[in-house]
Amino acid sequence: MLDATFIYSYENGKWVRCTDAKYVDKDIEYTPCLTVVEYTGYPYDYYHALDTDYIFCPIHNTIEEIEEISDNHVVSQEGCCLDGLLGHASLKLSYMPEKHEMAFVPYRWRVFQRTPDKSTNIACDVMKVQYCRNGIIRRWLNYSLAVDFVKDKVMVSKIKQIDNTRIDWTETDIDVPDVVVETAIEAMRDNTLCATGIKPSVLCQIKNKTTLLGYIERPFDVNIVFLKKFFQEFIKQDDTDVFDEIFTKEEKNNYKIICDLLEINPPKGLRKAYAFNPYAIVWYMIFKQWGIKDINFMHKFFYLDDCIANLYLHRFHYDREEKCVTRDVAIVRWIVLEFYCKWLLEQKGEKKMLKWLYVVSRDASMTELQWDILNSFHAFYKDLSEEVIARLLKDGLTDYVHDAISTEVTALSEKWESTKVKYNKIEQTYACRINGYEFRLLPNTRMLSKIGAAFNNCVATYRDRILNRESVIVYVMNKEEYSACIELKKGCHIVQASGKYNRQLDREVNNVCFYWAKHNHLEIDVDDIVPMSPEELKEFDDVIVEPIPYEKSIDEMNLEELVNIDEDKICDGYYLMLEWALRHSNKYPLSAPYWMEFTDEISRLTYLLPEGERIFKAAGSGNTEAMIALGRMYFRGRVIRQDYDKSLEWLERAGQLGNLKGCMIAHKVRDYMNRDLSDRDRAILLGLSELRHRVAVGGLG
Template identity: 25%
Template sequence: MNANRRIFYYNYEDDIWQESKCNENNVEYRLKKLNVYDNDYSTVYLPMIWSVELRENRIVELILYTKALTIENGSISNTQYKEWTIDCDFDNHIMQGWPVSLIRNTKRNWRNGYVCGANIAFPELLATTYVDIPVTVIDVAIEYLRDVAKDRFGFRPSYLGNAHGLNNLIAFFESPLDPNLYMLKDVIGEKNYTNMLRSGCFDTYRELCKLFGIEKPPSSLRKAYVMKPENLVIYIFLRNCGFADINIIRRFFYREEIFGYPLLKLHYDDITGQITQNSHSGYAISYFQRFCRWLLSHRSEKAIASRILRWSNEKFSHAAIDTLRMFIAAELYENEELINITIVHRLINEGLTQEVHDALFEDLYIIRPDIADPFHNRKKLEYKNTTYSYNDKEISLETTIEGYDFFLPKDTKELQKWSNKFHNCVACYDSMIINGNSLIVAMQKEDKYVACIEIQQRKITQALGVCNTNLSKEYKFIINIWAKVNNILYVYK
């Protein structure tokens, strides 16, 4: 076998990719798991093997070997073998795939198989758009690209952070000296991104700070940026909200969303210095920054930090969005006397609740009906509590190691409780748990929550303490023991 070619096999029983060979795949078992026999006609794609190779022409090639099955009237009528390929030609700066939809920058979400009904005109294009590319495969591909890049730069570019699918491969391919620059492409805009690439700067972090108007970045911000580029977006957002204490701002780090908006999809306006969101309710992000600065004119950063953290872990409700709209339209940040002082106090102490919204609406309607909008008719959002489903192997993660207890959340309500206990954004992972993309585990010591752990594909991708702080050596040691017992990869320092 070519020494520069590594092969990963799909273990359908544990739903993971591994380099050691698996038992012969039981196609019938996998089809039953996908419930394909309920349809009169289906095309099913079953992933079998991923290979990653550094070829002699210096192209890094990733291939997924699949079985394409045609199901008709409850039985297999046709079987074909497919090869889906990604070629990374670093020297000529060309990345291409076949089918072409394979390299579409889309969130990946299926591993065991993909089912297309009879109404899908091009099922293979659809299947390749959403196929999961394993973390291990991306890791190997990036290592090969680092070898190729050495000839251009004279050194192997470093790669820190966790690889999560195609997006990270594209990021390293596009910007090998700082893959995080690519991750921030939507935030800074195409023009700024292209200019930074063309400049060939070796310290893009410093250039980004200049762009964002961060004259004296805190020393801890660079490390946070390297580990997760979203941290820089959060820093700018909170700075615009009026926060200045980095010790408080750090409590918001290591998240992917804020108020339900993906941080890497937000936009920085380099003229106004504002963080915005392009959507029908995108103004809420900008308005909240103004609202938060007003709150800080009445309360200290420390006093409101926990409330802002809790609010940011959930999506804006219709009531919250409309409250912000009225607050800005009436310029209440400069004209508090326009409304009843009781409502001012409720805005400060209770925030953007349905009750505060209704009180503000009624008060404004008397003096400024054009702002309150007499046709306003929104309903409360219904809260949905979902019970999580785990298989036997996942349930076995709940155990006790040397006096430390490990637990899985039972439902959405308990996950929200954890988010409040840890002062983090773990409540945002509700849909990822439901879809089977992540496992969240809490570690306790004598009923005290000490660590929040995320697992993807039998690999710990995050393990942090309260307020997203780094864990002590003792906690890391216990997690390492627990991970080994459960055959989970945990890399820590």
């Protein structure tokens, strides 16, 4: 008979088999248990500090800081000595108590089997722990899983969710310790022998909940269960899951089926590797599409089961149409990684490229700075200087290379068309002043190059993700000093926050950023911003958060706002936008009385159309953008009388002063004048020109 109990050993850092009767024999409700609590997120009432372990003291019914801790023994700072099973609860706090997350904490695992021909039972005593203002609320639950291959029965206890639906507890994030998995699988192997006359071998090096459930589903090949995602395009036919038809439960040679599906004839070493690691197949297919030939260089990768350069292997799948390995999640990162690996392969050969890839995959050591380098390299490869590319090839993904690429990308990004970045009402509130620091929203994509130069980072490459509303960039200034660059994703999650050269924020800036995040109910998903202690937070008790009003860009303004804008707010694109607004107003071209005399053309135009005064005076003063706007007005004849000669005159003046756009439009006007165009042709050409103009000034997203 098998009757094994497992508890967590704090000193060994893992689950171990327990023989102590006081922890094995009693019901969990009557067994001494200790709840160690770690708070994450934000301290709602400043009562509990973060990154500090606490113990729930049943004597005083309070949370107390831990002074000493060892296996089954804790001493609190208040002097309470407590003995019992240790369970660790990580509680994520929110600003609103009703939204504090709860934790499900395993305290004791059991594996029981009366005889090999009877069911194998896996049970766990779990405590549901939830934060409340005065401490924590605890409640005992018992989860069980019973498997009987002789009777072909599986029974799983259910867990009730917030929406009152019920799911198997195995679908939660509670993982099963390695030692429990190994013990349970060994018992189920004996049960399978009684049912089928065969005792399956389980060589899989991965020991987790998927392995346990995989054995229940496919006892003769646990590994194939790990590859369901990889073969997702093969096992779906007309919205029907045909996994059971392709990989049957009784099949003992799925490897051959895999090779047939993928149309491969792999080396012999892959079959052995697959027996230990299901993701060996994924590695082989990646190397195959990269054109790598030497199996000796591949071999050590076949036993890495976690990730390829921080990208989880279990999220890859095989694209049947393109005949390649790809991903749905973090697809951009996979594209840039593959691009870099292929380039490195071409430049340095298989051995050196795979040596680098093995290290970053084995240690999961790719940093955000290194991903920034890869993103920039992929996006600007054709435009980067030979010096920077040579430095990347020699030094790899170093800080120096990051700075060099950042400088070049920032310069290149200045050539992009500037597009207004628009924000919703919640995002607009992020702009504010705190203790002399200003948190500013990115006004337009042109500003990316300025911020990239100020911080010497790769923020200039974020243009597309910002316009696609995947990211929000907030930069922090203290007077004229750039202090922090912050990226938000998923609505309200801070995923990056750093100073110049991607360095960690100094303490003062860090504390202001933390308070700003707290004030705006933002989640901090990284360690870039260090939480403040309760004492530090008290220093902000009297701080006033001063909102910075959201300022419209010129493309968001109506005609009246454009006409009355302050002189110091006039920027690039203003005169073109004012011309567009005038043309789309209800105004019509006027004529001056015959008896009126004007000293010059600008005076005459100002009298006929006072709202266009700024365009006329700026054009007369030599502003080339205003000249182009006036040339357009003469050409279109919407709010001033149409005059092709005058249009050409002003456009050519702009061109003579070095405005290439003026030269291009003047050429088009001259072409119009020399061609016999119908009204319909002219309307189409003007419409296309109008569309291009709207894109140029940021009118189209």
